[in-house]
Amino acid sequence: MPDQPLQTLGEFLIDKQDDFQYSTGEFSRLLSAIRLASKVVNREVNKAGIADIIGKAGNENVQGEEQQKLDVIANEIFITALSQREVVCGIASEENDDFIDIKCGENGHLSKYVVLIDPLDGSSNIDVNVSVGTIFSIFRRVTEPGTPVQLEDFLQKGINQIAAGYVIYGSSTMIVYTTGNGVNGFTLDPSLGTYYLSHPNMTFPKTGKIYSINEGNYIKFPQGVKNYLKYCQMEEGDRPYTSRYIGSLVADFHRNMLKGGIYIYPSYSQAPNGKLRLLYECNPMAFLAEQAGGKATDGFRRILEIEPTELHQRIPFFCGSVDMVEKAEEFMRIDSVK
Numbered sequence: 049m050p051d052q053p054l055q056t057l058g059e060f061l062i063d064k065q066d067d068f069q070y071s072t073g074e075f076s077r078l079l080s081a082i083r084l085a086s087k088v089v090n091r092e093v094n095k096a097g098i099a100d101i102i103g104k105a106g107n108e109n110v111q112g113e114e115q116q117k118l119d120v121i122a123n124e125i126f127i128t129a130l131s132q133r134e135v136v137c138g139i140a141s142e143e144n145d146d147f148i149d150i151k152c153g154e155n156g157h158l159s160k161y162v163v164l165i166d167p168l169d170g171s172s173n174i175d176v177n178v179s180v181g182t183i184f185s186i187f188r189r190v191t192e193p194g195t196p197v198q199l200e201d202f203l204q205k206g207i208n209q210i211a212a213g214y215v216i217y218g219s220s221t222m223i224v225y226t227t228g229n230g231v232n233g234f235t236l237d238p239s240l241g242t243y244y245l246s247h248p249n250m251t252f253p254k255t256g257k258i259y260s261i262n263e264g265n266y267i268k269f270p271q272g273v274k275n276y277l278k279y280c281q282m283e284e285g286d287r288p289y290t291s292r293y294i295g296s297l298v299a300d301f302h303r304n305m306l307k308g309g310i311y312i313y314p315s316y317s318q319a320p321n322g323k324l325r326l327l328y329e330c331n332p333m334a335f336l337a338e339q340a341g342g343k344a345t346d347g348f349r350r351i352l353e354i355e356p357t358e359l360h361q362r363i364p365f366f367c368g369s370v371d372m373v374e375k376a377e378e379f380m381r382i383d384s385v386k
């Protein structure tokens with residue numbers, strides 16, 4: 049144990065209150081709802097093997113993807129926790145076709161915040177007991193306070209996020225988040241149900257030697273991605289790099305942030321915009337990456353400046369150590385001018 053007691057997430061929020069661009073009380077209550085939900089999901093993930101919650105839910109989400117039982121359970125847990133605390137006026141989720149208007153308090157819509165969420169990321173890994181996560185993105189609403197939320201409250205550029213983060217349900221459970229003042233990581237002590245500041249000021253190493261990509265789609269990748277992968281695999285200088293792909297964005301991102309690396313989910317023939325969703329996967333992870341000194345683009349454009357047009361729109365995603373993302377972009381640019 050360290051020589052002095054680690055700060056809890058609650059204490060951290062109080063100490064940091066001058067950092068927030070908005071009232072700490074509201075954000076603390078919002079993050080408290082996310083903390084509570086993460087502990088309940090953590091319990092469900094940990095007992096998945098002995099409860100009847102492994103496997104498919106038997107229906108598809110709006111993306112046409114098979115929902116896992118835990119996708120549905122996690123979605124219900126987060127929506128309930130956020131709705132009951134009167135901390136948000138709207139929620140958009142990977143698992144819901146449309147956004148949800150949260151009418152709270154007798155005055156209608158008290159809160160000025162909306163949350164976009166991927167309640168369970170990496171859900172193909174549940175059945176094989178590999179790390180999964182939750183990703184969240186928080187904006188201030190842009191429409192008239194006190195009225196029902198509208199689509200434009202959710203279709204905001206990533207640069208407008210006031211906070212973003214993820215929960216990783218791995219060998220330990222962590223919350224990693226930013227409010228625009230750097231990135232901090234908190235580890236859950238499940239016996240106490242308390243998150244402790246375990247990774248202050250997390251930063252992406254400027255370069256790295258790990259690349260994360262589903263090479264099973266290699267033959268369908270754009271030539272620029274193929275050329276970058278060949279560059280990673282060549283015997284030259286500090287290369288070849290190491291290929292590590294967990295198949296869970298949160299877990300691959302978390303490892304790359306700690307060790308240095310790049311995660312790529314490119315476009316390919318069957319998925320012209322890639323697989324990952326801009327609003328509740330790429331924007332929050334891009335905000336975290338930039339706050340930690342990393343970079344996130346679609347191979348050409350900064351993710352946080354992309355104007356959203358649809359709730360569930362997909363976007364190619366190149367994210368991680370600056371030097372590695374910029375080298376990959378170089379190959380994408382060369383290929384695009386041919």
Ligand SMILES: O=P(O)(O)OC[C@H]1O[C@](O)(COP(=O)(O)O)[C@@H](O)[C@@H]1O
Binds near residue numbers: 169170171262296297
């Ligand atoms: O199996 P693939 O096509 O490589 O995709 C894996 C990627 O898809 C995802 O699972 C998509 O997220 P969801 O599980 O929330 O749909 C990412 O977490 C992961 O990086």
Ligand SMILES: [Mg+2]
Binds near residue numbers: 169
């Ligand atoms: Mg996901």
Ligand SMILES: [Mg+2]
Binds near residue numbers: 169170
């Ligand atoms: Mg998901």
